[in-house]
Amino acid sequence: MEPTTKIWMDGELVDWADAKVHVMSHALHYGTGVFEGIRVYHTDEGQAIFRHRDHIKRLLDSAKVLGMDVPYTLDELIDANRETVRANGANVDYLRPIAYLGGQRVGLNPIGVDVKVNIICVHMGSYLGEDMQANGATLITSSWEKPSNRAAALSAKICGNYVNSVLAKQEAIRAGADEALMINSNGNVAEGSGENVFLVRDGALHTPMVSDAVLEGITRNSVIELARDEGIEVVQRSMTRTELYVADEVFMTGTAAEVTPIRMIDNRLIADGKPGPVTKRLQALFANVASGRNQRYRRWLDVL
């Protein structure tokens, strides 16, 4: 990834090369941070931050779950994100705000440890690759189970939760697949390492429930709303891995992955192995909405 110009650190824009964190930071040792990934789209009106308020609300909710007091309000964080995008020019397309415990002492006790907030803004491009967006990505079921809701606070984007996703992603890439499919502790489908999963069956969309150990994705929520507005039925329910194998279509959603068709899971082609009509329709609709060409969802864009 190419460095950009400025990183926002606790209220100040600093040069990329000077954005340093102390090695004793609590978060480095124990994963005690929360973060967001937010797309910046290029619209005719200018750069636009997608569902900005919803992402910052989720960041603050994640911090609440972790018991961390973020020293900025929602509106202050929104202003800081805007300032960071502006400072990094026209090419950036992805924002990564992160709030974490700093400090300089050994020990798990987080009480009283400083909370730091940094905002990074980069050019990411297509996360899974242009070819996967067009022709579909391949998945393998991970041997790593998604922790249960008893073991982790999964609806919060807590840094430490992502070790599980990293293990799964590494396993998938080493096996020659593009992404991992994670199964939850009940044996049902959870999500990808950083994406939610949908299947299409008889024209209806099905996706795991939030209680199936998934992150409540903002792209998931957007696609559900777009689909319902298009008259497509959406069912949130637990589903098995084998239902995905025999689905008419499968796709994943995420800020980074946007809407990505899935063409193969565990060496089984999904239908004929080509992106299906419902996936293509929602993918095109999402792209139109994100780039500001569909005024009906203009409220999702925070144009700078």
Ligand SMILES: Cc1ncc(COP(=O)(O)O)c(C=O)c1O
């Ligand atoms: C584990 C996980 N699931 C799902 C998602 C998709 O969520 P969103 O659409 O809000 O990016 C992400 C990415 O944020 C994620 O990390």
